[in-house]
Amino acid sequence: MHDLIRDITLCILFAWAIGLAAHFFRQPLILAYLVAGFVIGPYGSGWVKSDESVSTISELGLIFMLFMIGLEIDLKKIIRAGRVILIAAGVQLVGGCVLGAAFFMAIGLKLGGGGFDALYLAVACALSSTVVIVKVLYEKRELDTLPGRITLGILVLQDIFAILFLAVQPSLDDLQIGVVLLSFLRVGALVATALVLSRYVLPPLFHQIARQPELVMLGALAWCFLIGEIAERLHLSREMGSLVAGVALSTFPYALDVTAKVTTLRDFFITLFFVGVGMTIPVPDLATVKLALVIAIFAVVSRLVTTFTPLYMMRQGLRASLLPALNLAQISEFSLVVLQTGIAANHITKETSSAASFAFVILAVLSTFAMVQSDWLTRWAIPLLKRFGLRDLDHGQGGEAGHDAGHGAARRIVILGFFRTASALLSQIEQQNKELLDQISVVDFNPNVYRTLAARGQHVVYGDISNVDTLVHAGVGNAEIIILSVPDSLLKGANNEKLVRHVRSINPTAKIISTADLLRDVEDIYAAGADYVTVTRISDAHALYEVIEAVDQGLLEAKRAEMDMRLAERREVLP
Template identity: 40%
Template structure:
């Protein structure tokens, strides 16, 4: 009975400390994971108050959270969607991990840093530094509304491929002590069989089960959890890790329409157990010595350098843009929670030294904090790096655009028009929500006006879509006046920016108005603002018109409701 009371007390303390510290992390705008780990450290005997007496039980319970976490990650890896990402995404996903592992494995010994004596320490360092944090990146990009930008999509695509690489590594982990080619091939074969079995059962058995219980959300949830632990058990019996089984189980039902519903229902349960997982990691954090901090700093510096040299050049070479290359690399500048999972498994297999686990854990904590600020200011940092690269002649202009020919005849850089001699004198800056709606409206109601419009955006992914519709696309980074000077602003009769300050990166409508007034002295300038007060200021400073989306929506709703009420009165 005493043991049960001790366990309940330890769980209670873990949740209390994790909650309090995560609230502090939230106020300081840090990742919540940081609060969980520090909460665990404060409870542990290494650098805390030694309040938790039953670490083994906490760790055992936290393993359930780890399994659920990997199951949900698997649910989010839709292989059908992955296949739609295209050749460029596959190239980036394959090269990022392989080049990163090869570089770290080859270069790290020359640093002269001694972390441990185990023969697999270097391999684990290389793998750990090649994976980025899905939890941190997706959360921060969603907060910044950048998840659907080209750099956001490239970032998420790399994360998906990293998850797959992690799955493959976890598959061969148990056989690293006896790295015979036959055993490794056997492990790979077992992985393939497990995936084939899971997807077959999912398609022919689970599909019928889901259909039978479609009217009962609770039964769908229980069926999904049952499937998760069933595949985990099979993986364990086959000599693979249970965590890998959870990933495969999730992937095998990701294509079902119930996948999103299962995720939404599992998240609460997962978060509870995952909290205990990170608390358990925190319990092991040693008192940071100068040596550990020095090693962690060197590892973080190496990780940042590796991200830049394995991501940005590949994206630039794939003609996705210099800015997008730097943004994607910066977005991925942290160490993954998956790395901690792999290290925890490696420690269980006695592949690595406790010192290595402590150093990577410390590096992960520091990198998590650093990454928050890197993503917060990613556009500013990318712009600085882009300017440095421009000094050696590498710019987006050389890849995608040069000067725009306002006549629509083609011009330098491949901006082809229709060859009809019509001047393109209306320039739309940025291809975001309102601009997309405007394009669709023009296609339906005024095709002739399309021949007068240039749409300028920094994302080259839109070039083919817009040119196919008859628009002229031009490269422009709204934060940099130099790039705006190449798009024919001097001859424009109207310049429109449909992006408010909430979504503009590296500039705002006020600065944009100042730039446009100089570059397009004869044009009517139309801007966008979320606030009526700011809109009045922009008009006073020279804007011809300012769009206020909230006001337009309010006017529409008023008219719609009033019209409905008048119709009802007439009917009465």
């Protein structure tokens, strides 16, 4: 027991120390934890030698990590997932597994006869890293963009797929229809038990202890390990049970409160898990490095093929098809979970798992840089893809736009970029001066915006507003009023100051209306050539002050009724 406490102490100290270095060098923390485990583990310095300690630390971390993953799975979002996300995720998962199994068998790995290395690697390569992707998209403020939503939707469905695989995994040695059905029945019994308890037993209990943070946290842990033990009794696994416990808990009213209170424990146990995985990684030989590189290359290529293809076939445009493929081009931390269960069941060799772990590290680093530079990569790749004959949504409109621009038939008002403010503006114009819509042209590269506006009969040009050629072909040179309403935080490849300069160079006489995120940007945008700059925080503040006045005058209900009526009358593209 004393050795275990000492080993956990070493894990945390080295994870923290190497994590600090990773933070300063802008590397993923997961990479730091793996390195820390390798340094102190049996294949590094040997400070942690006990197989029992390594196994216990890894299992504890794995149980709690899966519990937290379950807590963050939003079943409502899965149910509401659109056709595009469902089809893209289905093709990506099935296609990735089929291609993976065929490829890894072709290079000599086993599939059957007691060895399932090819199957486990296929599944591992079909899953993407939630930790890496969400962190980068959050920092880039792209979670709420169309490619961001597609990426997150596919990630959630990948987690569901992993749950199903973990249900079948214990029966791979005797994979018969009856055995598989029995596994699913056991999972069904576990899920039903967890859902019933979380629906009828947990809410009143948590209601009583809601104001006792330590009891809420303790209750969440008790729930996690209880369902884990039930799963173990059903001949599944504690890890599977902890995942189901998290998913069941995510459906009841106190889920957000529980998640907030166990976040610190989540970080602690996730750290233990990845340090534990790092301790199992041996010093790589040449064969392991070669296999790791092959796995990494296959993961990237297969993700591009299985993600880009269905999105492109569903006419999402080259950009919205490429970005999710780039975002998803790595191996998941969940893949390490799958591989660990494979080792525990003697389904795969430690050499295979080690190679996959190295591939995970390689892609965690490279994909972070690729995602940060994804806009530049897509701008480079799109012209190349067009040369190979792939058509974008702007196919056939360039000549028409150019013709309009050359003959003075361009719209009087051009809206560059289409987000919520532009959506609200079109709805306002539709209510107050519908005839003005015929004089408006919208330029944007969101395929949903393009299709919705085209279906409504609104003139729309598909294109990247940071590209000068797009501005010229869109008729900016002949417009009288040019509106830039997208904030800098959402613009890709430019900002409002640069856009104003480009627009002013193309059209010296137009009235340019721009927006500013920060007060200090206003003067720079005016200096660039804008005629009027809006600052949305000012109009928001005015609206909030009116609400405060309504409260003081006892007129809040009337104010709300007025707002409800105004909202009911609107028909926006981006609700």
